[in-house]
Amino acid sequence: xxxxxxxxxxxxxxxxxxxxxxxxxxxxxxxxxxxxxxxxxxxxxxxxxxxxxxxxxxxxxxxxxxxxxxxxxxxxxxxxxxxxxxxxxxxxxxxxxxxxxxxxxxxxxxxxxxxxxxxxxxxxxxxxxxxxxxxxxxxxxxxxxxxxxxxxxxxxxxxxxxxxxxxxxxxxxxxxxxxxxxxxxxxxxxxxxxxxxxxxxxxxxxxxxxxxxxxxxxxxxxxxxxxxxxxxxxxxxxxxxxxxxxxxxxxxxxxxxxxxxxxxxxxxxxxxxxxxxxxxxxxxxxxxxxxxxxxxxxxxxxxxxxxxxxxxxxxxxxxxxxxxxxxxxxxxxxxxxxxxxxxxxxxxxxxxxxxxxxxxxxxxxxxxxxxxxxxxxxxxxxxxxxxxxxxxxxxxxxxxxxxxxxxxxxxxxxxxxxxxxxxxxxxxxxxxxxxxxxxxxxxxxxxxxxxxxxxxxxxxxxxxxxxxxxxxxxxxxxxxxxxxxxxxxxxxxxxxxxxxxxxxxxxxxxxxxxxxxxxxxxxxxxxxxxxxxxxxxxxxxxxxxxxxxxxxxxxxxxxxxxxxxxxxxxxxxxxxxxxxxxxxxxxxxxxxxxxxxxxxxxxxxxxxxxxxxxxx
Numbered sequence: 001x002x003x004x005x006x007x008x009x010x011x012x013x014x015x016x017x018x019x020x021x022x023x024x025x026x027x028x029x030x031x032x033x034x035x036x037x038x039x040x041x042x043x044x045x046x047x048x049x050x051x052x053x054x055x056x057x058x059x060x061x062x063x064x065x066x067x068x069x070x071x072x073x074x075x076x077x078x079x080x081x082x083x084x085x086x087x088x089x090x091x092x093x094x095x096x097x098x099x100x101x102x103x104x105x106x107x108x109x110x111x112x113x114x115x116x117x118x119x120x121x122x123x124x125x126x127x128x129x130x131x132x133x134x135x136x137x138x139x140x141x142x143x144x145x146x147x148x149x150x151x152x153x154x155x156x157x158x159x160x161x162x163x164x165x166x167x168x169x170x171x172x173x174x175x176x177x178x179x180x181x182x183x184x185x186x187x188x189x190x191x192x193x194x195x196x197x198x199x200x201x202x203x204x205x206x207x208x209x210x211x212x213x214x215x216x217x218x219x220x221x222x223x224x225x226x227x228x229x230x231x232x233x234x235x236x237x238x239x240x241x242x243x244x245x246x247x248x249x250x251x252x253x254x255x256x257x258x259x260x261x262x263x264x265x266x267x268x269x270x271x272x273x274x275x276x277x278x279x280x281x282x283x284x285x286x287x288x289x290x291x292x293x294x295x296x297x298x299x300x301x302x303x304x305x306x307x308x309x310x311x312x313x314x315x316x317x318x319x320x321x322x323x324x325x326x327x328x329x330x331x332x333x334x335x336x337x338x339x340x341x342x343x344x345x346x347x348x349x350x351x352x353x354x355x356x357x358x359x360x361x362x363x364x365x366x367x368x369x370x371x372x373x374x375x376x377x378x379x380x381x382x383x384x385x386x387x388x389x390x391x392x393x394x395x396x397x398x399x400x401x402x403x404x405x406x407x408x409x410x411x412x413x414x415x416x417x418x419x420x421x422x423x424x425x426x427x428x429x430x431x432x433x434x435x436x437x438x439x440x441x442x443x444x445x446x447x448x449x450x451x452x453x454x455x456x457x458x459x460x461x462x463x464x465x466x467x468x469x470x471x472x473x474x475x476x477x478x479x480x481x482x483x484x485x486x487x488x489x490x491x492x493x494x495x496x497x498x499x500x501x502x503x504x505x506x507x508x509x510x511x512x513x514x515x516x517x518x519x520x521x522x523x524x525x526x527x528x529x530x531x532x533x534x535x536x537x538x539x540x541x542x543x544x545x546x547x548x549x550x551x552x553x554x555x556x557x558x559x560x561x562x563x564x565x566x567x568x569x570x571x572x573x574x575x576x577x578x579x580x581x582x583x584x585x586x587x588x589x590x591x592x593x594x595x596x597x598x599x600x601x602x603x604x605x606x607x608x609x610x611x612x613x614x615x616x
Contacts, residue, residue, distance in 0.1 A: 106133070106260070106261050106262070107133045107134060107135045107229070107260055107261070107262040107263075108132045108133045108134065108262060108263050108264065108444075108448055109122075109125060109132060109133070109134045109135070109262055109263065109264045109265075109266060109444055109448075110134075110135045110136075110137065110247070110249050110260055110262040110264070110265050110266070111134065111135070111136045111137070111266040111268055112137050112236055112249070112265065112266065112267055112268060112269055112274060113136075113137075113138065113139075113267070113268030113269040113270060113272075113416075113418070114136045114137070114138030114216075114220045114223070114230065114232065114268070115138075115143060115146075115212075115216040115219070115220070115268065115270065115416075116148075116212070116215060116216050116219055116416065116430070116433055116437075117268045117270075117415045117416025117417070117418070117433045117436065117437045118136060118138075118266065118268030118415070118416070118437075119136070119216070119219035119220045119222065119223040120158075120163060120219060120433070120434075120437040120438075120441075121266055121268060121415050121437040121440055121441045121444075122134050122136055122223040122226070122228045122441075123163065123219070123222050123223045123226055123228075124162070124163075124437065124438060124441035124442075125441045125444050125445055126223070126226040126227055126228060127226070128441065128442065128445035129444075129445045129448050129449065130226075130227070132444075132445075132448055133229075134223075134227070134228040134229065135228070135229040135230075135231065135260055135262070136220070136223060136224075136228050136229065136230045136231070136232075137230075137231045137232075137234045137236060137249070137251055138220065138230065138231070138232040138233065138234065139232075139233055139234060139235055139236075140232070140233055141232065141233045142213075142217075143212070143213040143216040143217050143220075144213055145211065145212055145213045145296065145348075145393065146212045146213075147212075147292070147294060147348075147350065147395075147424060147429075148212055148424075148427070148429045148430055149209060149210055149211065149212055149340050149342065149348050150176060150207075150208075150209055150210070150327045150338075150340050150427045151176065151207050151208045151209075151210060151427065151430055152207065152426070152427050152428070152430065152431055152500075153205045153206075153207060153500075153501070153505045153509075153569075154431045154434060154500075154504050154505060154508055155427075155430035155431050155433070155434045156205065156206045156207050156208060157205075157206075157434075157505075157508045157509055157512060158430075158434035158438065158508070158512070158516060159208070159434075160206060161509075161512045162434075162438060162512050162513070162516065163219075165218075166206075168218055169208050169210070172214060172218070172343065173208045173209065173210045173211065173214070173215065173343055174208060174209040174210075174325060174341060174342070174343050175206070175207070175208060175209075175325055176203065176206075176207035176208050176209050176325060176326065176327065177199070177202060177203050177207075177321050177322055177323075177324075177325040177326045178198060178199045178203045178207070178321075178326050178327075178566070179198060179199075179326060179327055179329065179426075179493070179497075180196065180197070180198035180199075180323060180326040180327070180328045180329065181196070181197040181198060181329045181331060181486075181489065181490070181493060182194055182195065182196055182197075182328065182329065182330050182331065182379045183195040183197075183331050183484070183485075183486035183489070183554070183557040184377060184378045184379065184557055184558070185554040185555065185557035185558055186378075187376055187377075187378065188378070189378040189558060190378065191312065191315075191378055191379060191381075191382045192312040192314060192315045193378075193558050193559055194378055194379050194557070194558065195486040195490075195556075195557050195558060195559070195560055195561065195562075196315075196561045196562070196563070197486065197489070197490045197493060197561070197562040197563075198319075198323075198326060198562075198563060198564075199321060199326075199563065199564060199565070199566045200318075200319060200320050200321065200563040200564060200565060200566075201320050201321050201565060201566055202320075202321050202566070203321075203566060204566050204567065204568050205505070205509075205567075205568075205569075209325065209327070209340050209341055209342065209343075211342050211343055211344075214343075231251055231253050231258065233253075234251040234252065234253045234258070235251060235252045236249060236250070236251050236274070237250050237251060237252050237257065238250040239265070239274070239275075239278070241265065241279075241409075241411060241412055242411065243409070243410040243411050244263075244410045244411055245411075246261050246262070246263060246411075247261070247262050247263070247264065247265045247411050247412065248260070248261050248262075249262070249265060263411065263447070263448070264411055264412065264413070264444055264447065265411065265412045265413075266412070266413050266414070266415060266440060266444075267412065267413070267414040267415070267418040268414075268415050268416055268418055268437075269418050270416060270417040270418060271397075271402075271417055271421070272418070273402070273404065273414075273417075273418050274418070275404075275412060275414055275418070276404035276406075276414065276418065276419075279406070281404045281405040281406045282402060282403075282404055282405075283402060283403055283404070283405055284399055284401070284402050285401035285402055285403065285422070285472065287472075287477060288354075288400075288401045288422070288423065288472065288476060288477065289354060289355045289356060289399065290352055290353065290354050290355070290399075290400050290401065290423060290480070291352070291353060291355055291396070291397065291398045291399065291400065292350055292351065292352045292353075292396065292397050292400055292424065293350060293351055293360060293366050293369070293370050293394075293395070293396045294338075294348065294349065294350025294351070294370070294394075294395055294396075295348075295349060295350065295366075295367050295370055295371075295389050295390065295393055295394040295395070296342070296346045296347065296348055296349075296389075296390040296393040297346065297347045297348075297349055297371075297384065297387040297388065297389055297390065298345070298346055298347075298387065298388050298390055299386050299387045299388050300339075300347040300349075300383055300384060300387045301382065301383050301384075301385065301386070301387075302324055303322075303323040303324040303328070303383070304316075304322050304323055304324050318561060318563060319563060324341060325341060327339070327340050327427070330374070330377050330379055330380055331483050331484055331486075331489060332358070332377070332483075332484040333357060333358070333480075333481070333483070333484030333485075333548070333553065333554070334353055334354045334356070334357025334358035334480045334481070334483075334484065335351055335352065335353035335354070335357075335358045335480070335484075336351070336352055336353075336425060336483060337349060337350065337351045337352075337373075337374060337377070337380065338350055338352075338424070339383065346390065347387070349370070349374065349384070350370070350424075351370060351373060351374075352400070352423070352424055352425065353480070354480035354481075356480075357480055357481065358480075360373060361373050361376070365394070366394050366396055367389035367394040368389070370389075370394070371384065371387070371389055400421060400423065400424070401420075401421055401422050401423060401472070402420055402421060403419065403420030403421075403465075403468045404418070404419050404420055405465070406461055407419045407436075407460055407461055407464045408440070408443075408457050408460045408461055409457065410457070413440045413443065413444075413457075413460070414436070414440075415433070415436040415437045415440050416432065416433040416436055416437060417429065417432070417433070419432065419436055419464060419468075420432070420464075420468050422468070422471060422472050422475075422476055423472075423475075423476045425475075425476065425479070426475065426496070426497075426500075428471065431504075431520075434516060435467075435516055435519055435520070436464075438516040438517065439460060439516065439517055439519070440460075442456075442517060443456045443457070443460065460519075463519045463522060464519060466519075466521055466522075466526075467519045467520050467521050467522075470520075470521040470526065470527075470530040471520060471521065473530065473534050474499075474529070474530045474533035474534045474537065475496060475533065475537070477534075477537065478537075478538075478541045479492070479537065479541075481541050481544045481545065481548075482540045482541055482543065482544030484553070484554055484557075485544055485547060485553055485554050485556075485557070486554070486556060486557045486560075487556050487583060487586070487587050487590075488540050488543060488544055488547075488587055490562050490580075490583055491536075491540065491580050491581075491583040491584040491587060492536075492537065492540055492580075493580075494564070494576050494577070494579050494580030494583065495533070495536055495577065495580040495581070495584070496533070497567055497576070498567065498573050498576045498577045498580060499529055499532070499533050501567050501568070501569045501573055502529075502569070502573060503520065503521075503525070503526070503529050504520055505569045506569035506570070509569055536584060539584070539588070540584070540587075542591075543587050543588070543590075543591045546591055546594050546595070547591075547594070550594050550597070552590070552594060564576060564579065
């Protein structure tokens, strides 16, 4: 099966130092017969400068130190060398018509993609089965920043209690202080008149604002330190799946073609969804037509500055925690904007919008269009008034949601965003990465131990489809119709997060090793939670449509704050559930009054064709 990965550039790397120093290397060469006659000449060209090459163990590294230590000239910093996991250089000067040997390498598992999901899968597998031979193939020489910069309580539990990243996160990333939502109903509204919904005190459970480039790099380093092999940068060129008879993957590395055979292939390629595309399992979620534009900004104002304390004393005194470290959100009908602080002072900001309801303002560039939209909001204008878009750090994606109908088979499995994606609201992406990477690592460990994993494969395929569908229907379907109304969205937030704490957070904190082996919405409890959440969400959509039709939508987006104590995964959560239910029922009473006045509700499917675009 030929792999032509979309969006991946052809790799062209200069290799200065290539030599065979051990006959086992030659025995692994696909072109051994044609190479045999030239062996003596190649050996002579090496001279005295030889380094031992460990059979089947190669990775691409960016270090010169070992090659220089044994007397070979340093290559340019941009030219990678192939090294062993122990740091021993495997490539030396070679005067030969052959620039790189075609190597057949045997592994237990080959993981395509070395970012968070792939590296976490590799790390957990090596911890469960230290003797496992694991190869990671990563296409990029360096990770870049990506969305998924805010963790939830579930993904934070995975990072701290399963992966053991507490020390790293505390020293190299930012602590997160929950969610904070902002609403307004006119462009000229005063900042301190806008509606604020969020916590009054510090978050009860850990969360983090992460620079994904740094986090992904750290995770990959841990996987290599645990004994995983790494080809980087490497472009997969061919992939053959043969069920349980062994899988074969070929990749362009250092200008040559390397091949590896393995019992298992893991797809951790993210939105590239390599296996889902090639096997025909990839499906777009056309029920949820959302797009995203995001950028990094410098010069963003501080949410807790002394200047603001003087200008808005009531705003400053009402909240006991730092608003600066929360994920702040601006909301309007059909769209929302995230504002996430990053270590070092930059701020990630992006808009996600439903194309049925909202269109981004026109402008000369995506960055300026995003900035213009943010400045049109009274809260955004205060925060981003003197901010600047960082050049070269503007991104866009259309049709964000998708899923794979099948996520595993005999000899292969997908993890993280390679399985699917729904919506960045509430930051579920790293949750999916956590559940899928841990489950697949456990599945692989069982298989390598000789267990029959037929039941595990069946569960993963069946339950992932249920999890994706239920998560979408209960939390996101048509939510963009009511998210711009502060009363409706605050009710949804309280009930959504309470359900999340009861259904997911409580389980993973009570027993992390067991909790992450059970995908969300499993069993009767999962179906009950889905039905309850879907019911109130559908009601909020209906209430929003009537409010829009009668001109009441967003009318109460001024003059009040909803500051609550915080969420906890125990019986005390009933306070937030009660608060959410009361707000919902109040909205139902208002809806009854609107009905008596004669206002008709606009069905959600007709709204996009009958109502104009709204910016606030």
